[in-house]
Amino acid sequence: MAGTDRSHAHFERARRVIPGGIQSNYRKSESHVPVYISHGRGARLFDLDGNEYIDYSLSYGPSILGHSNEHLRASIVRQAEKMYSNEVNALEQAAAEKIVAHVPCAELVRFACSGTEANYNALRIARAYTGRNMVVRFNGHYNGCLDQLIGGIVDDPQNPVPVHGERETDAFSQMGNTAGRAAHAFHDSYMIEWNDLDALSALLSRFGDDIAAVCMEPVMVNFNGCLPEPGYLEGVRELCTRYGVVLVFDEVLTGFRMGLGGAQGALGVIPDVATFAKAIGGGFPVSVFCGKREIMDVVTRAEVIAAGSYNGHPLAMAAVIATIEELEREAGAAFTRINALGNALADGLRDKFDRHGVPLILQGFPAAWTIAYSDRGRIINHRDSLAQGDTWAKGLVFSRLMNSRNVIVQARFCTSAAHTEQDVEETLRRADKAIAAFTAEAR
Ligand SMILES: Cc1ncc(COP(=O)(O)O)c(C=O)c1O
Structure with a gap:
């Protein structure tokens, strides 16, 4: 990682003229210095310091075609x-x-x-x-x-x-x-x-x-x-x-x-x-x-x-x-890709958490899913989620551990038409280390 000096410096300047230094309260928490993105290509984002990230946030969902389609x-x-x-x-x-x-x-x-x-x-x-x-x-x-x-x-x-x-x-x-x-x-x-x-x-x-x-x-x-x-x-x-x-x-x-x-x-x-x-x-x-x-x-x-x-x-x-037009092309080939890669990532992560003995529930649909840390099999609504304890806070820990390994994800994992098999493989390699840190920190 090339460090985040430029992002830090930028954040300090931003805080002087922007409340909290951010434009949307959910975008980044105040305690977390956001990385400032300079450009994106495909499933990758690049910050001001030259770091490269694999992106599963996709701007909280919108960038379904990936970046710079x-x-x-x-x-x-x-x-x-x-x-x-x-x-x-x-x-x-x-x-x-x-x-x-x-x-x-x-x-x-x-x-x-x-x-x-x-x-x-x-x-x-x-x-x-x-x-x-x-x-x-x-x-x-x-x-x-x-x-x-x-x-x-x-x-x-x-x-x-x-x-x-x-x-x-x-x-x-x-x-x-x-x-x-x-x-x-x-x-x-x-x-x-x-x-x-x-x-x-x-x-x-x-x-x-x-x-x-x-x-x-x-x-x-x-x-x-x-x-x-x-x-x-x-x-x-x-x-x-x-x-x-x-x-x-x-x-x-x-x-x-x-x-x-x-x-x-x-x-x-x-x-x-x-x-x-x-x-x-x-x-x-x-x-x-x-x-x-x-x-x-x-x-x-x-x-x-x-x-x-x-x-x-x-x-x-x-x-x-x-x-x-892009999503219609070749009878919806983009969706086949988005869903296949979403499933591959979900299966790979589930397998890795399993091997670390961490019970979890992975819920949603292939193009957008969330990990909840619970051993009860599934969550059907908000009341059910509360009954299962704090399924949410641990998710934030894992997101942070992935972010620090240059994988951008919030509570939700979203795939785009621009993600590749290599992106998923690389993500799973980084997830190995993140899960090891997670088991130490959040269990
Ligand atoms: C389901 C749902 N509805 C509405 C909104 C609000 O959309 P916007 O942030 O564009 O106002 C969001 C934003 O995350 C959402 O997820």
Whole structure:
């Protein structure tokens, strides 16, 4: 390792003008000096000091094509040479047509800039369409940084309106606990456990007439990579239809990582409205809210204001089109690669942890999965995760040990179309040493 002197020096300067020296609280913890990336190529990132990293963070998910994909880069440069101010442009319709072609629920599509914004719009649309107010969220899901969507704890399971706060034993509640939240931000939502159909059924039978939307990650990617139990999503779909509630899938992470149709395409349960961000732009800031025509028409009729200076920005639209074109190529060869390498890495790591006698659960899907340190076989939701002890903190230890061996990973491992077999082999070699250090430190 060439050292990180330049990154250290840069961080010191950054702290003078940037709170915490970082742009997003989750990007790097304050106690950890971030490495400053100078450029990326394929699955590799290079920092200011000349260190080379194998990247499984992929900017927290978006860079599904890897770094500096030639087709994406050329499309952006071509568009930048023509026009990059936010005028109405023909690319908007071409990008929307691509989304409609691939995403089962998408009959009408609008673009925004972040996942948070897309979710906010989706909920406003659901409220306008139903004429109801309440929204159902799920413990352990992350839907963005908005006051109403982030964090909260439930004190009274009989009336699961979240309240501001955190619990000492609950890492997820701590990650979502922010000062400065509007006093009544949580008053319009319920928060219940995911993968518990009885909980949703009971809530809807009591309060269904007031509930506009049920909003969930269709796979709980953000916390322990929990997959839906057999029949759960189908049951949710059925309940939402029965109670006239808009089912919103937050596909910000599953979007394109589970295929061009998202989780709804892969799992065969179609929501009414869905949001996408991250991988849809291959690394450019862009998001989507889309859904059934009848529902999205509240925007068509301008009953709902859905606005943003940068929505449909031509560079973002060029990024969406180029990313989808790359993922469509050769009948989805990129996904075959992403999934095969994700599986190879997961199998290799599981094997190595096994040999060190460390029990773990590896959950998620091939393109995005998480390690939880538990000997109970699987975790199905947030409540289950808490019952199994601190499955989360140890994961952070392993990520740090991998990062110090020039493998960039957070809680989640993501693969891209640019990863190679050699990247995985090299990662597993480095993991050997990281696991040995992990067993000494974290057991
Ligand atoms: C599932 C999910 N929804 C929403 C968001 C928020 O997206 P953004 O950070 O683009 O606002 C994220 C971000 O990590 C996410 O993982």
